[in-house]
Amino acid sequence: MGQTKIILSEREMPTQWYNIVADLPFPPPPVLHPMTKQPVGPDDLAPLFPMALIQQEVSTERYIDIPEEVQEIYKLWRPTPLIRARRLEKMLDTPAHIYYKYEGVSPPGSHKPNTAVAQAYYNKVEGTKRLTTETGAGQWGSALAMACRFFDIECKVYMVKVSYHQKPYRRVLMETWGATVIPSPSEETQAGRRILEQDPESPGSLGIAISEAVEEAATHEDVKYSLGSVLNHVLMHQTIIGLEALKQMEAAGEYPDVVIGCVGGGSNFAGLAFPFVREKLVNDRQTRIIAVEPTACPSLTRGIYAYDFGDTAQMTPLVKMHTLGHDFVPAGIHAGGLRYHGMAPLVSLLFEHGLIEARAYGQVKCFEAAVQFAQAEGIIPAPETAHAVRAAVDEAIAAREAGEARVILFNFSGHGFFDLSAYDAYLRGELVDYEYPMEKIREALERLPKVG
Ligand SMILES: *Cc1c(COP(=O)(O)O)cnc(C)c1O
Numbered sequence: 001m002g003q004t005k006i007i008l009s010e011r012e013m014p015t016q017w018y019n020i021v022a023d024l025p026f027p028p029p030p031v032l033h034p035m036t037k038q039p040v041g042p043d044d045l046a047p048l049f050p051m052a053l054i055q056q057e058v059s060t061e062r063y064i065d066i067p068e069e070v071q072e073i074y075k076l077w078r079p080t081p082l083i084r085a086r087r088l089e090k091m092l093d094t095p096a097h098i099y100y101k102y103e104g105v106s107p108p109g110s111h112k113p114n115t116a117v118a119q120a121y122y123n124k125v126e127g128t129k130r131l132t133t134e135t136g137a138g139q140w141g142s143a144l145a146m147a148c149r150f151f152d153i154e155c156k157v158y159m160v161k162v163s164y165h166q167k168p169y170r171r172v173l174m175e176t177w178g179a180t181v182i183p184s185p186s187e188e189t190q191a192g193r194r195i196l197e198q199d200p201e202s203p204g205s206l207g208i209a210i211s212e213a214v215e216e217a218a219t220h221e222d223v224k225y226s227l228g229s230v231l232n233h234v235l236m237h238q239t240i241i242g243l244e245a246l247k248q249m250e251a252a253g254e255y256p257d258v259v260i261g262c263v264g265g266g267s268n269f270a271g272l273a274f275p276f277v278r279e280k281l282v283n284d285r286q287t288r289i290i291a292v293e294p295t296a297c298p299s300l301t302r303g304i305y306a307y308d309f310g311d312t313a314q315m316t317p318l319v320k321m322h323t324l325g326h327d328f329v330p331a332g333i334h335a336g337g338l339r340y341h342g343m344a345p346l347v348s349l350l351f352e353h354g355l356i357e358a359r360a361y362g363q364v365k366c367f368e369a370a371v372q373f374a375q376a377e378g379i380i381p382a383p384e385t386a387h388a389v390r391a392a393v394d395e396a397i398a399a400r401e402a403g404e405a406r407v408i409l410f411n412f413s414g415h416g417f418f419d420l421s422a423y424d425a426y427l428r429g430e431l432v433d434y435e436y437p438m439e440k441i442r443e444a445l446e447r448l449p450k451v452g
Contacts, residue, residue, distance in 0.1 A: 004086060006248040008079035014247075015066055018239040020274045020346060021232065022062035023281050028232075028349055032307060032318040037451055040317050047218050048225045050126040053119065056233040064236065066118070073117045073150055077106045078240065082248035088376040089396065096399035097254060098392055100412040101245050101272060104379065108173065110414030111268045112143035112228055115237035119226045120147035129222040130154035134184065134209030137163050137336030138170025139382070139414060140228030145179035155179040158186065158212045162203035163336055169418045184209040191215050191313040205329045206340050207312035214315050229265025230310065230321075230344045238271025241411065246275050249409065256287060256409035258395050262387040263291040263300065263358075264337045266344030272411040274346075277355055289356040290395075291347065292387040294366075296434040297330040299323060299343045300351055300358035302441065307451040308342060318449055322348040325444025331434035333363050334422035335383040341444070361390050362433030367426040369393045370416070382414040383422050 021028060030039035042054045049057075056064060066074070085098040103111035123131055131148055134157070135141030141157035148155035157179050164171060164183040171181050184204045185192040191211035195202050202208070210227075217225035227234060249255055259276045261269030269291050279285040293300055299322045308323040310316035322343040324330075330339045343351075350356045363383070370386035372393065373379070381389050392410040399406035416423065425431045 003252060004084050006082040006251050008244060008247060010075050010079070012247060013071065013074065013079045014240055014243040015071065016063040017066060017236045018243055018275050018278065019059055019061055019064060019236050020277060021060050023278050025281070026349070026353060028345060029320040032451065034309065034314060034316065034318055037318070044317070048214065050122045050128060050224060052122040052126065053233050056236060057231060066240070067121055070118050070121050074114070074240070079244045080105050082245055082252070084252070085377050088373060091372065091376045092393065092396050092400065094396040094400040095404065096396040096406040096408055098396055099249070099252070099256070099407070099409045101241055101409070102412045103241065103268065104412060104415035108139065108142040108146055109417065110139045110143065110382065111238060111241060111271060111411070112140050113147060114240055114271065115228065115234045115267065116143040116147035117150065118237045120144070120151045120153055123224055124151040124153055127222065128153060128224045130156060131224055131226045132156045132158070132213040132216045133226045133228065134158045134206055134213045136160050136206050136339060138167055138174065139337055141179065141181065142170050142173040142177070144226055144228070145174040145177035148179065149177045156216070157181045158184040158209040160184060160204040160206060160209050162332060167418070184212050186212060188212065189215045191315070203332070205312065207326055210311035211313035211315055214311060218315070229267040229340070230342065232346055234267050235270040235274065235344055235346055238267045239274050241268070241271040242273060242275035245272060245409065254407050255285070256407045258406060258408045259287055259289045260388050260391045260395070260408065260410035261291060262338065262384050262413060263293050263343065263347065264384060265340050265342070266291070266347035268411050268413040270344060270347055273356065277350060280355065290391055291351070291356055291358045292391045293358065293360050294333055294335055294338050294387060295360045295362045295436050296333045297324065297339050298360045298436060299341065300348070301360045302436060303343070304445060305348060305352055306448055308448055310342060318451065319345045320348070321345045322351065323448070324441050325447060327447060328441060328444035331437070333434060334419065334425070335363065335387065337384040338387065359391065361387055364426070364431050364433050366390045367423070367431060371426070379412070380416040380423070381412065382416040383419050385413045385416070388413065
């Protein structure tokens, strides 16, 4: 029997990130200014981001060096293990081999510090005193809180109000790492006050919280903004996942037929998948690459490919992406990290060109697979990760039915130890699926910005 756990040494950790733009046969559409609708230049973004990150955002270099200070911190938990889910294979009675890349070993428990640490580092170098950001369930906020603490920067997190009240544990994580956490919409910003005037009981949304965090950064000299997904540089920082996985699959003596990740804004999926997309583009590998989203927020499978704002208050630049409309507020499913109206422009672009596939699942089926996984492998998946687990299980069942020795690789984006109330609801039979809200999405799409 071969290895179960494939571990790289610290010396084998990649020292560069991979930028897929260098290998794309088609150029990414430009980012547009929200007022003029002309392509933005570096100066337009300078109030929000440090120049090093703006340069990465538009870079066409294939590989970008990971600064040594960032590598040092990565080594607290990286390289992460690649694990063969042998007990799950047995439980499913499948000839498929199932591998998962376990990102839950980071201190906040997800893939998000891979970019949080890099972003905090570049901000520190350029003199930023405080970073603002938004968070839904709290995974991104906690990753950035830890990263800011490591580089001695203040961190202020606008947390979607409904999560602030329902999920106190990640708030406590953020506060333990020294961050200030504000329930959004708040009275601290114009954007927040405007929403509260219309609806004092607003539960908030990621789009609203982004508006608040962006406004604070745009109106203060030494404050910058940090985004945990969607943008090119964020996806690039996450590629360390896939670069490690390529080496680990090679050490296992296999190559995946199927690569799977759940998608909210698209960063953990891209992090694992992009190095495998490169193998497809450059070395003609025939891998199927699948992005998995919730039926309650189906930006790839039901949204349209168009220019839209990243936030609700229409303050961010316009990016071309799969979107449900910037003011679409998805139902309160437990996978809070997947409740974003848009999809990363690079993931959207690959989908448009048929390089990746997408599918959507309701949350009940996802929890069913997550419980199966927990009972076979021990680890409890985050509700977001449960979507990837569902797809991996379905692929393994399909392989059994076809009598096919399929190799499946999925990104285990985070553990669910802070999401046990969701498991409680599932185990009590109280979890419901949300129908795809056709009507609401159509309304939101009518308010897309008019471009050219
Ligand atoms: C935030 C999060 C996601 C979704 O975000 P992406 O940018 O799409 O990766 C998925 N899984 C976990 C565990 C998360 O914390």
